[in-house]
Amino acid sequence: MSYQVFARKYRPKTFDDVLGQDHVVRTLRNAIAQKRLAHAYLFVGPRGTGKTSTARILAKALNCPGGPKADFDPDDDICVEIAEGRSLDVLEIDGASNNGVEQVRDLRESVRFAPARGQFKIYYIDEVHMLSNAAFNALLKTLEEPPPHVKFIFATTEANKILPTILSRCQRFDLRPIPTETIARHLQHIAGQEGIALDETAAWAIAKGADGGMRDAQSMLDQLVAFCGDHITEANVLDVFGFTSREKVATLTSALLERATPAALSLIQKEAESGRELSQLLGELIGCLRALLVAKLDPTADGDGIPAELWSKLIGAADEYAPDRILAAIDVFAETEGRMKWATNKRLHFELGVIKAIQSLGEVRIADVIKVLTRGADFIPQAPPTAPEPVATEAELPPRPSIPAVVTPPIPAPEPEKPAVTPVRKPGLSAISALDSLIEAAPEISEAPPAPEPPPWEEAKPKPAAEAPPAAAPQPTLDESFYDDPLIKSALEKFEGKVLR
Template sequence: MSYQVFARKYRPRTFADILGQDHVVRTLENAISQDRLAHAYLFVGPRGTGKTSTARILAKALNCTGGPKADFDPDEDICQEIAEGRSLDVLEIDGASNNGVEEVRQLRETVRFAPARGQFKIYYIDEVHMLTNQAFNALLKTLEEPPEHVKFIFATTEPHKILATILSRCQRFDLRPIPAETIAKQLLHIASEERIDLDEAAAWAIAKGADGGMRDAQSMLDQLVAFCGEKISEANVLDVFGFTSRETVAGLSLALLSQDSARALEIVQREADAGRELSQLLGELIGGLRALLVAGLDSEAGAEGIPAESWKKMVEAASALPTERLLAVIDIFAETEGRMRWATNKRLHLEIGLIKAVQSLGEVRINDVIKILAAGAQHLPETPAAPPTKPDAEPVPEPEPQAESKPEPKAAANAGESPLDTIDQMIAEAPDEPVEAVGKPKPKPAPKTETAPEKPKDEPKPAADDFYQDPLIQKALDMFEARIRK
């Protein structure tokens, strides 16, 4: 038998073998056991997450002996035919190369024929988003009302390119990226089966680099075996794929949290000289800071594969910082990651982002000032309450303000003031006694200065004609060429 790569040799054979997609497995198993099978299924997800494997396992469950049933025997001949792609009742079609109307018309003609051996005739179309709009429209009627013995299974990585009329006729299952911890455990299992000495740190490095794809991780492990032989360490993984070690991520995080810019820049320079991918380094750093945020809320949260000793130091350093500071640092790195995506000099943008992050940790913000003032206010002595005032106490009179010196009207006129301003000035200098001829009595004037003698109270009230004989009134009449009408 020819050599099989790990991605094919350890492909899932039953529902129990599917990793990281429990929500999909549970739904399909319940649908089979309750006999609630749909006529069309759509599997959506990134590469290497198990779309094709899940479709084949579903086909086995539908066409197995005595099926449909979820607990089928993967070693029976009909299931092996489906797994190897040579079953007459399960047709796998590549949507990229069979995307025209003619291919869909041929499919519609073959739909009428009954299955040769199994209970259903299953059409599996991979990369279904590659079909043209005309091909989708030609498939609509058959997809909506297929014969009872026909099932459609579609798989795609880009569901937004599929017509809404197609999506509404399918049951959609979104397959998620597989967690790094699950991938690392599976790699260690494969290594034990193949008698390969794989370090746990190396398995974590591969799992992080696979970015949620099990097939990518298995392919990398296959490549490492060809490079290293039967013993694989983390250093081998870093040398072959240019990944960043967990110790490097921990060291850069500690340098950042301790506000040591020189140390952080030194780590970046070392990684750049070693040919490491700096975008991947920044992504690992953001992941470490996120793990610290989660650890602040849940002490039982995972350490993202960082060694226990380094993780303990990171948690201690992060505990001295408020949560909003870590959030601000993550925001800065998110902006830096966006700029690095299209920049040619990625090292420059990463170094600028690190310097900004260190400065943000040392800034004094308004929240810090408010906290300090609130803490200090608790230690201040309480001020005694003012004694209540007696209800029958007489109010204390306010001190009378001293009279201001009155400028002469001539000085205002010489300064270029308007005639109205001059009249206002003259009225202000007019006698303080209320006069009946004016119309309304004037308000009580300000108190007199000491030089002005106070008039006796029994002085007789001046006549109305005396008002018009006042020099100021006469001057105003002359200025406006006015006369008095009685």
């Protein structure tokens, strides 16, 4: 028998063998047990997560002897035929090479025939998003109302390219990337079955490089066995695939947190000269910073595969930084990752990103200044509170002289001359009369010439009874403090007047 690679040899055969997709397995098991089988299923997920394997297991569960049942024997003849792809009742179609309307018309013609051995005739279309719009439209009617003995199973990595009318006629299952720990444990299981000594650190490095795909991890292990033989170490994994060790990632992160720019640039130079993939190193660095950020917000979080000793040192180095500083460094490296994807000189952009991240960690922000001032304010002694002074009400305040509005009177029409009447000066002037005299003294406002000073004998004459003020409300006399009032002084300066005493 020819050699069979690990990805095919250890492909899942039952629902129990499917790893990392518990939500899909549980739903399918319950649907089979409750006999709530849909006529069309759609499996969506990244490569190597088990879409084709899950579709074949579902086909076995539907067509197994005595089925449908979730716990079937994978060694039955029908199940073996389905696993090997030679069953007449399970047709696997490649959507990339059979994407035209003619192929869909042939499928519609074959749908009418009954299954040969099983209970259902199952059509599995891989990469269904490659079908043309015309092919999708030709399949709509058959997909909506297929015969009772027909089941459709679709698989794709890009569900956004499938027409909404197709999506609405299927039960969709999203397969997630498999966790790194699950992949590492499964690789250890395969190594034990094959008699290979696989170090735990090497298994973790392979699982980390597989990025959630079990098939990629199995292919990498197969390649390492051909390179190393029966014993595989982490150094072998790093040499073959150009990965960066967790120690190097922790060292670079530590140099970043200590703001040691020369040490960080020297490490990047060594990694570039040794042929390491700098984009992969940048992704590992972002993952380590992300783990530190999560650890600041949740102290119970783990170190994302970094050894405990290195992780404790990184936690200590990150204590002096607030979460927003680490988040700013992650943003800088995210922008750097986008530029490195299309740049020819990746090392230059990586080094620039490291320098910017170190500057962002050391810069002083307004929030830091406010925090320092807030801390200093706590040490300032405060005087005991004193009772506030009573505020005088408006009624208790002394009356303040008001300035009447100055209005230029209209020029009256000429009247016949009358005998001149000498005005009599009153002995007591109020504040308003004093202001009136100031206004009359301003030449630019008052057009009439000032009245002549009355002779002394006129002041001695008694006032008429009609003009005498009532005895009940005598006018206040004007004291010298009146002229010291700021309002009076400003009025005198404004109107260039004089005080007549």
